[in-house]
Amino acid sequence: MISFVFLLILSYLTGSISGSMLIGKFKNVDIRKSGSGNAGATNALRTQGILFALPVLLIDIGKGYIAAEYFTNFSIESKIFLESDYLFFGAAAIVGHCYPIFHNFKGGKGAGTALGAIIAIYPSSIIPALFVWVCMLVLTGFVGFSTILAGFTITIFSLIDKSVLNTFHFNDINIFCMFISCFILFMHRDNISRMFKGDENQFKKVMIFKNILKK
Numbered sequence: 001m002i003s004f005v006f007l008l009i010l011s012y013l014t015g016s017i018s019g020s021m022l023i024g025k026f027k028n029v030d031i032r033k034s035g036s037g038n039a040g041a042t043n044a045l046r047t048q049g050i051l052f053a054l055p056v057l058l059i060d061i062g063k064g065y066i067a068a069e070y071f072t073n074f075s076i077e078s079k080i081f082l083e084s085d086y087l088f089f090g091a092a093a094i095v096g097h098c099y100p101i102f103h104n105f106k107g108g109k110g111a112g113t114a115l116g117a118i119i120a121i122y123p124s125s126i127i128p129a130l131f132v133w134v135c136m137l138v139l140t141g142f143v144g145f146s147t148i149l150a151g152f153t154i155t156i157f158s159l160i161d162k163s164v165l166n167t168f169h170f171n172d173i174n175i176f177c178m179f180i181s182c183f184i185l186f187m188h189r190d191n192i193s194r195m196f197k198g199d200e201n202q203f204k205k206v207m208i209f210k211n212i213l214k215k
Helices: 004-015 019-027 041-048 050-069 086-098 111-121 123-140 143-166 172-187 189-197 208-214
Strands: none
Touching (some): 004 050, 004 086, 041 050, 041 111, 050 086, 050 111, 086 172, 111 123, 111 172, 172 189
16 A cells, blocks of 8 residues: 555656647657647647547546546545545646646646546536536637636536535535636636637637528
């Protein structure tokens, strides 16, 4: 069995493995030099296409899932601060993705890795979050804005599910979901700024209602 601190560091290092940089090695591409300069799946899709972005996304999701789902099994110290260590391991992987030690602390924005952690920790919140994400993306074309709202959907869902329907008992899942929402908002602060300035990139092809009205 392994100590909590070691597994926390290991979770961060796992998160620091960049899917875009790893796939980029095989393709001889550094997406940090293209598009928004962000080493995440969205920029990978926008600059390199779906065949590049899909494995990037799967790697990013996978490392969040692995850290949250499996690393707890090796911990000799359970229930240290909250009810379960896996929340800390999932959070550490997300931070590692955004600030990877292997790539000068310049990574993605955490959505894919957060999704992986949420799948492991609180899978029932995925459907409402994805529903909000898809709806907002179709309506606005803004990936970052849609991701922020999806993140807060997870928090709202957890408050209703884990607190209101559970005699208002505030628990560790609520805290983790709030961390996810606030951290994703923080990582997308530049997207929000560009939206207000009218400079934010849009995926106009997915705005099906606007495209239908144009016809």
